[in-house]
Amino acid sequence: MVKGFYKRVLPSPSAVDFVSSNGKKLFLEAFQNGTMQGFNSLISYFQTQSELTYCGLASLSMVLNALAIDPGRKWKGPWRWFDESMLDSCVPLEKVKANGISFEKLVSIAHCAGAKAEPFRASHSTIDDFRKYVTKCSTSDECHVIVSYYRAALKQTGAGHYSPIGGYHVGKDMVLILDVARFKYPPHWVPLALLWEGMNYIVESTGQTRGFLLISRPHTKLDMLNFLDSNS
Amino acid sequence: MVKGFYKRVLPSPSAVDFVSSNGKKLFLEAFQNGTMQGFNSLISYFQTQSELTYCGLASLSMVLNALAIDPGRKWKGPWRWFDESMLDSCVPLEKVKANGISFEKLVSIAHCAGAKAEPFRASHSTIDDFRKYVTKCSTSDECHVIVSYYRAALKQTGAGHYSPIGGYHVGKDMVLILDVARFKYPPHWVPLALLWEGMNYIVESTGQTRGFLLISRPHTKLDMLNFLDSNS
Numbered sequence: 001m002v003k004g005f006y007k008r009v010l011p012s013p014s015a016v017d018f019v020s021s022n023g024k025k026l027f028l029e030a031f032q033n034g035t036m037q038g039f040n041s042l043i044s045y046f047q048t049q050s051e052l053t054y055c056g057l058a059s060l061s062m063v064l065n066a067l068a069i070d071p072g073r074k075w076k077g078p079w080r081w082f083d084e085s086m087l088d089s090c091v092p093l094e095k096v097k098a099n100g101i102s103f104e105k106l107v108s109i110a111h112c113a114g115a116k117a118e119p120f121r122a123s124h125s126t127i128d129d130f131r132k133y134v135t136k137c138s139t140s141d142e143c144h145v146i147v148s149y150y151r152a153a154l155k156q157t158g159a160g161h162y163s164p165i166g167g168y169h170v171g172k173d174m175v176l177i178l179d180v181a182r183f184k185y186p187p188h189w190v191p192l193a194l195l196w197e198g199m200n201y202i203v204e205s206t207g208q209t210r211g212f213l214l215i216s217r218p219h220t221k222l223d224m225l226n227f228l229d230s231n232s
Numbered sequence: 233m234v235k236g237f238y239k240r241v242l243p244s245p246s247a248v249d250f251v252s253s254n255g256k257k258l259f260l261e262a263f264q265n266g267t268m269q270g271f272n273s274l275i276s277y278f279q280t281q282s283e284l285t286y287c288g289l290a291s292l293s294m295v296l297n298a299l300a301i302d303p304g305r306k307w308k309g310p311w312r313w314f315d316e317s318m319l320d321s322c323v324p325l326e327k328v329k330a331n332g333i334s335f336e337k338l339v340s341i342a343h344c345a346g347a348k349a350e351p352f353r354a355s356h357s358t359i360d361d362f363r364k365y366v367t368k369c370s371t372s373d374e375c376h377v378i379v380s381y382y383r384a385a386l387k388q389t390g391a392g393h394y395s396p397i398g399g400y401h402v403g404k405d406m407v408l409i410l411d412v413a414r415f416k417y418p419p420h421w422v423p424l425a426l427l428w429e430g431m432n433y434i435v436e437s438t439g440q441t442r443g444f445l446l447i448s449r450p451h452t453k454l455d456m457l458n459f460l461d462s463n464s
Contacts (some may be wrong), residue, residue: 002312019373023272040250043275044278045280052308070238073234076415078237080415081238081415083280184311187276
């Protein structure tokens with residue numbers, strides 16, 4: 001007898017499936033409104049987490065490819081390219097495979113990979129900050145937001161999870177989560193406030209809240225100096 | 233010294249980058265026109281070919297997930313899900329890894345995986361047929377087209393390649409290729425007639441032309457009987 005699961009049903013009405021007619025309607029409205037500007041680049045590198053504990057690495061790998069950051073070494077054949085296996089410079093992959101990855105470690109891996117990564121803990125930020133950065137990255141190609149949240153707050157099965165944000169619908173105040181656990185949930189729209197609730201949960205092992213990461217190319221001279229400093 | 237390539241430049245003007253402003257314009261027009269109906273489901277499972285010879289398997293895996301075909305066995309943990317490693321039922325993966333995959337073998341793997349797969353060789357079909365099926369699948373969620381083509385005809389580097397079609401722009405008669413060699417080319421729009429030229433090239437080893445596959449769920453009783461017949 002075959003056991004296991006073929007996906008999970010998205011909790012309704014809090015989540016709207018990207019593939020549903022309502023999901024497509026939200027998408028078209030947001031696209032026309034100019035708040036899906038980062039979508040084309042990010043979706044071009046949408047990937048499935050290759051291990052059940054690799055949600056952080058898969059989210060980061062997508063964003064690095066979307067930002068056209070060159071890993072500076074080969075993936076396969078002659079090709080320089082990011083996937084999770086290329087994110088082994090600062091934290092051993094076996095450790096991530098066993099335990100997943102903390103918020104701080106993901107930030108340091110992003111730095112090691114050549115990106116600018118700004119972490120925001122929910123406890124040291126506000127929902128208005130979050131909305132501001134989601135708006136900023138959904139109206140340009142220059143940054144992407146990765147969220148760290150507690151799935152149960154969204155009535156989803158599972159615990160802590162990372163995924164990137166694919167766009168924003170201003171009128172409905174909803175974000176498109178490009179869930180890297182694609183074997184479980186399709187991309188879906190959720191109210192930004194509900195996602196914020198999921199980010200504001202305390203992680204028991206650390207006593208700290210979850211939050212979000214703002215990832216971009218280190219393009220200014222000051223950024224480059226900070227980057228070199230943090231990696232020297 | 234780092235060698236190899238960080239992507240290839242798309243040949244211009246025959247290809248339009250999906251991420252460029254013109255690519256986004258074509259996308260929005262096609263979306264509004266109703267000829268991107270299969271896009272949301274297919275892009276939700278867009279993946280990179282995990283080996284340099286796996287373009288056929290990656291294209292098929294995307295389409296199987298987009299059609300919500302259950303592999304009936306587990307991928308990782310409790311999850312039933314397709315990636316290239318799950319397409320090992322009829323042709324040994326080691327053989328595909330060494331030599332890539334022929335048109336016929338890809339059809340039989342699609343059948344083995346539980347899909348309906350209709351092959352069309354360019355030599356036994358017409359550009360009008362191709363346009364008809366591209367239109368059919370871009371105006372519904374019920375089928376997807378995988379093309380087998382010769383890259384050089386599109387002025388791209390490389391030889392034979394498979395990728396799925398993500399949508400169609402009627403006015404410009406252009407298709408969106410979701411190139412699974414994402415380390416090489418981003419998704420791009422190309423004139424349907426140019427792609428047809430690439431499909432109409434003869435493969436030296438077989439003396440036959442390339443072509444396209446129409447993939448769908450085997451939903452009718454007759455389809456199921458045909459499917460069972462071809463797998464008994």
